[in-house]
Amino acid sequence: MYNWEVGGKPDAAPPRPYRAQLGRQVRALCVRYDLRDRIPRYIPLGPLAVNKRIAERLFVKTYDLELEEASTYCIWAYRKAAWAVDDWEEPWDAIYAAHSEAGLRRLPGIGKSLERQIAAWIESLEEIADEA
Secondary structure (H helix, E strand, O other): OOOOOOOOOOOOOOOHHHHHHHHHHHHHHHHHOOOOOOOOOOOOOOOOHHHHHHHHHHHHHHHHHHHOOOOHHHHHHHHHHHHHHHHOOOOHHHHHHHHHHHHHHOOOOOOHHHHHHHHHHHHHHHHHHHHO
16 A cells, blocks of 8 residues: 555655545545534633644644645645744744744744744734634
């Protein structure tokens, strides 16, 4: 199933294209039957909830990139950023409020592209909170 070469080193998972194809098929079935293809994370209330929401969006983007068979570099950039945001002990919306996008860039694993994306997410989360 995993196309192991005789005498070669076994892989821990099926080939990447096969995993992506299977994930896309599952996603299509979920759309067809109005189901989610991912279980949303529990996000506790509190000052770090925004970090958990941003991390969740980064994890979902990572999964989307895996299904698209994006470059390994791109996938790992999102994955590492998600881990960094998830573990950060200061609210990212406070960092953004105090230092704008430049403040986000100083954090580990965040480059210009991700800083713009995260800033947009923070602003949309603030709009949602204002409406509540």
